[in-house]
Amino acid sequence: MGLWRKIRKTGRVAEPAPERAPGEVPQPELRGSVQIRHVDAGSCNGCEVEIASAFGPVYDAERYGARLVASPRHADALLVTGPVTRNMEMALRRTHEAVPRPCLVIALGDCARDCGAFAGAYGVAGAVGDVVPVDVEVPGCPPEPEAIVAALRGLTGR
Numbered sequence: 001m002g003l004w005r006k007i008r009k010t011g012r013v014a015e016p017a018p019e020r021a022p023g024e025v026p027q028p029e030l031r032g033s034v035q036i037r038h039v040d041a042g043s044c045n046g047c048e049v050e051i052a053s054a055f056g057p058v059y060d061a062e063r064y065g066a067r068l069v070a071s072p073r074h075a076d077a078l079l080v081t082g083p084v085t086r087n088m089e090m091a092l093r094r095t096h097e098a099v100p101r102p103c104l105v106i107a108l109g110d111c112a113r114d115c116g117a118f119a120g121a122y123g124v125a126g127a128v129g130d131v132v133p134v135d136v137e138v139p140g141c142p143p144e145p146e147a148i149v150a151a152l153r154g155l156t157g158r
């Protein structure tokens, strides 16, 4: 009973919905529900903290139809973070091949977009766009959860 009273007193804690990213939904077939496989291609893990926050109870990206899945074979989109390291280049290519078509690719964070702070490092093969075709970019180092949710809303159209 104490827990129930606390829940009632606390109320809803989710942040107000951030605006949807402007523009058309890139794949109309996926409107309403996009299953996402996350790939860390060489991130410092800063972007992962923000992804966890975007899918946590406060920002709750799932309420807009975006959901993280464990297998690329169950996914509609790849959410890729970090510059692509040499060790992850082939893994990213194969993961992309394993996703049923149409497959969207989101490059999340400055490292994914243009290698960011790691540009020119000996272990870096390139940006995500150098390895697989990118549909959506989310800038920031790291991007804030609001920006991640807004980008995901742009994919689902919700």
Ligand code: SF4
Pocket (backbone or CB within 6 Å): 042, 043, 044, 045, 046, 047, 081, 082, 083, 108, 109, 110, 111, 112, 116, 117, 140, 141, 142, 143
């Ligand atoms: S964009 Fe920033 S937070 Fe994200 S992986 Fe690169 S250095 Fe880390």
